[in-house]
Amino acid sequence: MFFRQLFEPISSTYTYMLGCEETRQAILIDPVLPSWERDLSVIRGLGLKLAYSIDTHIHADHLTAAYKLKQEVGSKIAGPGLDQLPCTDIPLEEGTPFSMGSVQLDPLHTPGHTDNHFAYRLGDRLFTGDALLIDGCGRTDFQNGDAIALYNSISEKLFTLPGETLVYPAHDYSGRSVSSIAQEKCRNPRLGGKKTQAEFVAIMRGLKLEYPKFIDYAVPGNRECGVCPRDVPEELQQYCGLVGHSPQG
Numbered sequence: 001m002f003f004r005q006l007f008e009p010i011s012s013t014y015t016y017m018l019g020c021e022e023t024r025q026a027i028l029i030d031p032v033l034p035s036w037e038r039d040l041s042v043i044r045g046l047g048l049k050l051a052y053s054i055d056t057h058i059h060a061d062h063l064t065a066a067y068k069l070k071q072e073v074g075s076k077i078a079g080p081g082l083d084q085l086p087c088t089d090i091p092l093e094e095g096t097p098f099s100m101g102s103v104q105l106d107p108l109h110t111p112g113h114t115d116n117h118f119a120y121r122l123g124d125r126l127f128t129g130d131a132l133l134i135d136g137c138g139r140t141d142f143q144n145g146d147a148i149a150l151y152n153s154i155s156e157k158l159f160t161l162p163g164e165t166l167v168y169p170a171h172d173y174s175g176r177s178v179s180s181i182a183q184e185k186c187r188n189p190r191l192g193g194k195k196t197q198a199e200f201v202a203i204m205r206g207l208k209l210e211y212p213k214f215i216d217y218a219v220p221g222n223r224e225c226g227v228c229p230r231d232v233p234e235e236l237q238q239y240c241g242l243v244g245h246s247p248q249g
């Protein structure tokens with residue numbers, strides 16, 4: 001399998017490229033709108049063709065590139081079926097593996113950051129989205145987030161995977177790229193070291209995070225699989241890859 005971890009600096013998002021050697025097809029997990037051309041050039045450079053984009057959830061901090069990539073190269077849009085987005089071509093559900101040639105992903109419903117959030121397992125790699133981050137986890141105060149649900153998702157579905165499973169998060173804000181289930185179970189400051197559900201809920205309640213600056217545009221835009229809303233203010237247009245241009249113009 002071909003594999004690349006790609007970084008998008010505006011929202012500090014990791015996009016993952018998975019390529020099948022036999023079919024020469026590629027998947028992008030969580031592609032970000034301003035980086036769509038970079039991602040396609042990486043795929044073309046490896047002699048592959050983008051077949052699918054797959055999102056882990058409806059993001060609040062960036063726009064997915066799913067719709068743009070479909071427009072450009074005809075890739076199909078996959079994502080959590082629970083979101084019931086009309087723009088999704090392939091709704092994913094837990095218990096039904098998603099296959100592209102020799103690449104097989106197991107979708108895992110991991111609610112808590114959002115109610116319909118999914119992680120995807122590929123053998124000994126786990127793409128955790130915003131459920132489990134390196135030394136952290138996604139926030140639980142928006143989009144039907146729920147700290148108890150996130151604790152249960154991580155402790156029952158992710159921490160029960162083999163310790164050597166590699167954790168590839170959707171974000172890192174400190175330059176870290178990969179971790180493991182064993183490492184997060186041992187030392188994640190929010191829920192590693194056998195922290196109880198009550199301790200985790202208290203930590204999440206005490207975070208006092210700022211209101212996400214792009215959420216009011218990202219969520220409606222991502223409900224259309226990554227359409228830049230018309231009313232994005234100028235200082236946020238970089239999230240649409242439109243700095244110096246008007247949205248959709």
Ligand SMILES: [Fe+2]
Nearest residue numbers: 059060130138
């Ligand atoms: Fe998120």
